Amino acid sequence: MTTIPHAGHLLERARWAARAYADYDAAAVSAIVTAVADAAYAESERFAGEAVAETGMGVAADKLIKNRACSRGILDYYRGEDFISPRVDTARRIVEIPRPAGVVLALTPTTNPVSTVYFKVILALMTRNAVVVAPHPRAKICSAQAARMLAEVAVAAGAPDGIVQVIDEPAIPLVEALMADERTDVVVATGGTGVVRAAYSSGNPALGVGPGNVPVLVDSTADIAAAARRIVDSKAFDNSLLCTNESVLIAEESIAAALCAAMTRQGAHILDADATRRLSAFMFTDGHLNTDVVGRDAAWIAGQAGIRVTPKTRVLVAPFDHVIAEEMLAHEKLSPVLGMTTVADTARGIRAARAVVRIAGAGHSAAIHSENPSVITDFAAQVPVLRVSVNVGNSTGSSGLETNLAPSMTIGTGFVGRSSIGENLQPHHLLDWARIAYNSDPAVVMPSFAGISPWHTPAAPVPEYPRASNDPANGPLPQRIPPVGAGRTLGPDVDALRAELRALVVEELAQLIKR
Incomplete structure (x- = not known):
């Protein structure tokens, strides 16, 4: 231990x-x-x-x-990209x-x-x-x-x-x-x-x-078949374990029925009101997510909730009326369960997305499927998140796997999400x-720094960290660092190296005594 x-x-x-x-x-x-x-x-x-x-x-x-x-x-x-060499800006x-x-x-x-x-x-x-x-x-x-x-x-x-x-x-x-x-x-x-x-x-x-709770808006200009495929694929990806997975689907009323039909063809199961109630009761007990559902298959979750679906069901879509904190399906689920609500127009859709993020997920990410750049811009400006994926599944979109954002497993949420970074x-x-x-006065000469670097390629392997001779995990020190004359040679700075080794050992012992 x-x-x-x-x-x-x-x-x-x-x-x-x-x-x-x-x-x-x-x-x-x-x-x-x-x-x-x-x-x-x-x-x-x-x-x-x-x-x-x-x-x-x-x-x-x-x-x-x-x-x-x-x-x-x-x-x-x-x-x-070079994260090692000095960068010279002669202009500045x-x-x-x-x-x-x-x-x-x-x-x-x-x-x-x-x-x-x-x-x-x-x-x-x-x-x-x-x-x-x-x-x-x-x-x-x-x-x-x-x-x-x-x-x-x-x-x-x-x-x-x-x-x-x-x-x-x-x-x-x-x-x-x-x-x-x-x-x-x-x-x-x-x-x-x-x-x-x-x-x-x-x-x-x-x-x-911070945590994710991703709203995804589909408006009337979207390619419905493509949006359905992307959303279902994203929601099913690794059973929604990426925090960038879609949590709440917001659809314009004019295309909602067509979107549901298209998602069904992609392997989603649209729940009726009774099944939605049973699913919510199973997934959320005492106002908290039942962690047994995290990362589990949609068919398994449905079965545990007493809902009959085919074994090939990839995503459960649970419709609800209002995006409010009391509606548990509006919270993050980390499972292939997608809450869904409909809105009359994109303005109401943006307000619904803002409500989702107020519940959880501030600063994280959101997605939109649309061909209208004005709507996309309004969505990105008004929903308080720091990455908006457009016409792509958000699981792999905001994580940079299917967009040109930096690929990352750590998604910064910025000041709005109480994070120290706002980027991936x-x-x-x-x-x-x-x-x-250097002095900004051009009269003060700045020499050329081109090609100068304080770093180097080690001429020999770095000595191993000094370990106690009775350390059972690593073997006796003499076996790990042979003495001079047993196939090991030291350079002219042997005294300095030995002094550093002694100092490190003393420092380590001092730390152990403190504890």
């Missing part, structure tokens, strides 16, 4: 790795990131199946898509030098476990950060296995020992201690509202996101930039 003192060891080891990795140049980092992304891609199918088996949630084929998108997909999206007479955050504590969810591990680890490695993964307890096995696999590949490709680590036995007190520890430089939290609030209350910098999480969020600013 991972104890708080042992977790302190992980952070100390991560700091060791982060300090070394912060000096790597772009070529060395690229080699490491490419190796890790390729390995993650190669194991995507295995981990997709293991995630479903462990959590009981989602669809393996869809998790495979997410795992691939968060491995080579991330690599391809940022190909050609400023040189920007990227500095990694240091140690990233990555909290990952049960809904998208492996894809989020992939995503956060690769972003951390791209920006020369060390990362400690803290998985959700219900997905701890597949998450830990994925993280350890990435760690082994990263070290084999030249990264420092300890650059990627994982908490094997996550628990609330342990994660709280890690979030508050001064050795954690930034917390990146993906999960429920409680997790995100705890991250922001930890006393350390945090990047967290990207590499630049894990960097600080030191700026060399």
Whole structure:
């Protein structure tokens, strides 16, 4: 079991790795990131199946898509971008030098476990950060296995020992201690509202996101057949485990019947009033979502609610009259159950979408199916979300898998959603930039900085983190770091290296005494 003192060891080891990795140049980092992304891609199918088996949630084929998108997909999206080398702006007479955050504590969810591990680890490695993964307890096995696999590949490709680590036995007190520890430089939290609030209350910098509750408006100008297919596909994707999935469908009355018929042809089942009441009673008890439905198949949910549907039913559509907080079907459901209401016109549709977001999901995302740019603009301007997907399923639209938004498993909700970021999480969020600013007077000469970089490719592997000789997990220290004369050579700075090793050991012991 991972104890708080042992977790302190992980952070100390991560700091060791982060300090070394912060000096790597772009070529060395690229080699490491490419190796890790390729390995993650190669194991995507295995981990997709293991995630479903462990959590009981989602669809393996869809998790495979997410795992691939968060491995080579991330690599391809940022190909050609440089988060390592200094940026020289001769016109503004400023040189920007990227500095990694240091140690990233990555909290990952049960809904998208492996894809989020992939995503956060690769972003951390791209920006020369060390990362400690803290998985959700219900997905701890597949998450830990994925993280350890990435760690082994990263070290084999030249990264420092300890650059990627994982908490094997996550628990609330342990994660709280890690979030508050001064050795954690930034917390990146993906999960429920409680997790995100705890991250922001930890006393350390945090990047967290709010919950989703996505309204989708279909107006009279939309391609009804295409909208129906996209909505059903999106709602069925991984059984709605992405927080970007559509939650409430708002349809103009003039096309509502045609839209329902088209969705039925795509595998949706439109519930009558009695079935809707039974479904709502099963899904929401005492005003709270029954978590048994999260990520489960539509046919299974229907059966538990006493509703007969065909085994091939992909989505349950539950009509209701008014978007109010007391209507539970207007809340986030994280399952292939879609609330639906109709409106007389787009103005009322926009007001209904605003009401959905007031209930939950402020700052998150919304979708619209329309060919009217004025309506689309009004929708985006008036609904308080920071990403609006147009004529695409929102599960893969706002997450960047089927749009040109940055592909991400962490969706920033901005100030309106009480988040520190308003974008999809990207590499630049894990960097600080030191700026060399020259006198703006043209008479003061600014020399050329072209080609100058303070970073380098390590000439030799970074020494492993110093470990106690009786550490049972890693073997005796003499076996792991051979003495001089046993196949190991040291450079001229051996005294400085030894002094640093001693200082780190003393510091670690001091931290343990404090605890």
